[in-house]
Amino acid sequence: IDEVCFLSFYSFTQKYPPVKFLSEKDRKRILITGGAGFVGSHLTDKLMMDGHEVTVVDNFFTGRKRNVEHWIGHENFELINHDVVEPLYIEVDQIYHLASPASPPNYMYNPIKTLKTNTIGTLNMLGLAKRVGARLLLASTSEVYGDPEMHPQNEDYWGHVNPIGPRACYDEGKRVAETMCYAYMKQEGVEVRVARIFNTFGSRMHMNDGRVVSNFILQALQGEPLTVRPTSCFFFFLPSDLVNGLVSLMNSNISSPVNLGNPEEHTILEFAQLIKSLVVSRSHIQFLPEAQDDPQRRRPDIRKAKMLLGWEPVVPLEEGLNKTIQYFSRELEHQANNQYI
């Protein structure tokens, strides 16, 4: 079911989407940092519907209240406007630590803040996990592999990152965040899980996300040229697949990093052509020069996730793209309707 339609259907018929009943023994108190963002809000939906108590902590840098508004007022839900760079004192059983801008324009907007969020923010959340004995899952990234020299990338690859390039605040920030997780695990016995997430797209992505899927869809919908950079291959998958992977990793006994991504291969040009045809757009395709430090190829080796979690992405690409196109059309409409208010 399209999660957006599903949720809007319920907002008309009942006050909240349906929530499973869990006994006190099975119900967990779960903190999601960055829970008002794209991935975090889908994770919030899953954990709320599964019957858990969810606290979302977000500073609304790239996230929005709208992404989780359908839960506001629910007895199992709490939304806290807080920056993870500041300490946080609450009581929880699990922490999904997602707080961090994720797209290059967002994380490059204020590189020092990106570094603080990924380092001090992660340290604070590990400190919290240590104090309350919670398990922490870090939303890490395929960017820790940098511009990789081996294909596909498995979890043993150490990466090829420019430490002083324009992407370093994010790439190195996440690498340090991983290092911190394992230092807290070894030194303090904190239970950690590390998901290395590959590019994901879908509803509730920021309109100005600036990554290729949202760019192409918006360009196609607005009749503007689709701007293709000459990277050879790229891979994407959908938030529903990702969220299932995150939850099963959190509840597994795998403390080492696990890749979550789609190993299906597409060139950027193929993507542009597919989106153009799905939108039935008259936009033409414009080729741009390569961006500095742009990874040329990236492809996850997901054998570990398959073998140990029984996980792999299942939503077909066209289905995901169609839903995302619908989402962006509605967002454009929403913007146009609110422009003159």
Ligand code: NAD
């Ligand atoms: P997003 O920008 O939509 O969500 C990030 C959320 O974190 C936002 O709600 C933002 O307001 C919040 N945030 C940022 N800094 C904060 C701070 N200092 N304190 C509190 N909240 C803060 O991005 P997303 O795509 O949902 O990404 C979520 C996580 O997954 C990020 O950690 C990102 O690095 C990781 N990730 C995402 C992708 C992807 O393709 N979307 C790929 C790899 C990794």
Ligand code: UDP
């Ligand atoms: N911290 C937090 N919430 C807690 C416990 C700790 O935000 O419930 C922060 C704390 O302020 C510190 C960081 O986490 O900045 C690291 O905490 P830890 O206990 O590991 O280190 P210490 O405070 O002993 O240096």
